[in-house]
Amino acid sequence: MSTFDFPPSIKSRPVWGRLEARAGKHHLMIADAEGAEAIIAIATPDLMARTHIIFIAKGTSHGDALRALNPAQFYEGPTYAASVQRIRRVFQDAHMGLQVYLAGTEGVMGQAMREAIEAGIPHTAIQTEHRGSVARRMQCVHCKGITEDVETDPFVCAHCGLNLFVRDHYSRRLAAYQGVRVDAEDHGNVPEPRGIYE
Amino acid sequence: MTIQFNDETFRDDYSFYNSEWAINRFPFPFDKDSYMYAVNMEQHRGGPDGSVYEKRFDVDEHYVSEMRDRAMVLADDPLRCQSLPHMTLAGWDLLELIMVSKSEDYPDLFELHRDGDQWRWINKPLGIDDSFTFLDETTLPYGPMEYITRQAQGDYCILDQRDDNLWMDAGMVTTQADWSLDFDIGMNFFEWHAPVPLAHEKGIFVRALKFLLNIQQGAPARRLNWTMTVNPLLDTSPENYHKWGIQKTTLTPENIGAKQHLRVELQTFFRLPRSNALVFPIRCYLCSFQDLMTVPKWGRRLHRVIRDLPDELATYKGFIDNRPMMLDYLSAFDDGLPTSLGVWPEVDTEPPLQK
Incomplete structure (x- = not known):
């Protein structure tokens, strides 16, 4: 099975369940x-x-x-x-x-x-x-662009090109996690990307 | 008193300054020599004459310049002001609350003339004289929340109340301590506070929410929050963090007294009459370390608070890297004498620095 146990996190992070058949016409x-x-x-x-x-x-x-x-x-x-x-x-x-x-x-x-x-x-x-990939849909808080299927932390914003770190803060309205410039306080000092859950 | 409005900037050359009047009424947030999260809520029904707590919406020497800075932020990024479709009525509630409060509390600066739903609003410091129809959006140049909060210092969040929770469904947010309205809009009380460390575990948010859900009309509440900001930058938004974050590295032992600012939020909470929403103004006050050190009690206390603050909080508030330099500076203003309880400066009764 392609399942994954997400580590405990903050309260804005979605918690996924397990499907069960329910009664209903549709x-x-x-x-x-x-x-x-x-x-x-x-x-x-x-x-x-x-x-x-x-x-x-x-x-x-x-x-x-x-x-x-x-x-x-x-x-x-x-x-x-x-x-x-x-x-x-x-x-x-x-x-x-x-x-x-x-x-x-x-x-x-x-x-x-x-x-x-x-x-x-x-x-x-x-x-x-x-099920499946644990990649995330990320919004760049700076340019507001969405980068789909992000697998590493940090990653490069597909829109503005900044190196962003992956937060667990999640917006249901945007259906996205928040990405924030990782080297904002030390330009150019970008850590080696790793898997989000590594 | 008649306020002399400063002509100052909160960006670029940072010409912001506090007069001696403003320093002495600064809302110093520490009532004892240590700090930990608490709900620390109290009634917002006035305060000592001249204090920032006296009026419902404090107006001070920074008013005109802060409103100019807000207009610049909004021109760059209109997403700083958003209102979900069901929140327009609450926006009118807020407009009424601010216009009534300011015209009553500062009659020399603001006037409100009402004849049924025909209203005339005069804002002398900003040179505004507008007539409009209350509850008719087409008669204002902006939506009601945006219109009035372009004329009111501090950020404003309007929280819808339903399902025993509060929902961040509208806001004007241009002077924030590093959180994004655009990202958080639509979230409930626990979700938008999710990134805050330690406080969830201490049950702070459960208790705070319970308190806030029960705030009644005419019985507003208030609390203080604080953080640190290098340079008197109002717009410490995540949107612009890629630009301002680097400023934190410009501190030196020589400039820290002038550049490092204690940033205090006076947070107030008012129930709104028609919408039953809660408005949550977050008013930001900045004071440089060197100005704070002119008050001996605050000098002693700030050193002890920053020295003993848990690492998680120094990290969350974004100054863990600069803390050693802050302590080097602040320790010169701590002679080890005891301090009196409470936030007030007590310049007449506390001894001067003994070293």
Whole structure:
């Protein structure tokens, strides 16, 4: 299983759960990459008959296994950015009682959760489960640009090029962690990048 | 008294200064010779004549220059002022609170004339004379929160109250101690305080929240917070940290007295009548070490507090690297004599420095 135990952290950092099948007429499952495994783990024919799966493949081939579950509706897209308009459209049509399941990377879960909340889905109807990459979606506090799939600390902002350190401070509204210039008090003194959890 | 407004800057050449009047009313935050987090909340119902606690919204010699600095920050970065869509009514509440308070507390500086919803606001120091319709946004040049907080010293956070929590849903934040409104907007009380060390474990935030949720109209509260800033820089924002962070390394034993500033926040809390939101003004006062040392009691005490502060707090407040140099400077003003309890300068009763 592609699971990871995140170390304890500060109170703004999201805590991810474990998906469980819930009662309900309508179920929307959004997953990326290894997140597919979390859906497969709870899938039953009865549940799938009432489920819409939106899968963001990110180059993986889990889509075939999800399609084989025979969900009521299935969509596969290459990236979150390519899928987000469709996700918004689906939330627009959501009825009271919709159960939302998010699985995969923090970046995709965070962004899909933001769409769900903005559409008025109560947080109690949203479940999450982290699977796969532990990379983070980071906002540069200086230029405000978002860098996706950050795996190291520090990292280079994809927009302004500053070397940023990775904070655990997280904004649900931005669906991103905060990156802050690491050498602000000693220009040019940038530590060797390491994995975020190393 | 009539205030003489300083013509000064909080950037570039840093011509900011405190008059002797301003030094003696500086809100020195340490009531004893040591410091640890506490809820330290008290009623905000006036204070000694001339003190920063006397009026609901203190206006001092820095007013005009601070408002000029705020306008410059906003021109560079409009995201410093944001209000989520459901917070407009609270913005009107705040506009009313500030206009009523200032016109009553400083009638020589501010006037408010109300005829039903037709209001006229005169701000003499800033040369403003505007007529508008209360609760009609189209009659003001900015939204109500932005309009009035471009004319009021200190940062302003407006906190929505729901689900037994407070939510940072609007704010004007240009003089902050290194936190980002743009990042934190929409967060609840525990989330926006998440990066603060030690205080969660001590239960500070649980107790503070309980207190704040119960603040009633007409019964505002206040507390002090503090940090350290090199140069009298109001805009110590994370947004600009990549530019100002390096200034911390410019301290030398020769310039530390003039460059190192104690930064104190007078935080107040008012319940707003229509929205039931809580407004949280955070007013920043700066004072250089050398000016603080003119008060013998503060000289003795500041040395002891900084010397004994836990490393976590010195790190969080961003001066752990400069602490040894600060202590070298401050120790010359500590002769070991006892200090009287309380924050007041007591210049008439405390002995002068004995070394």
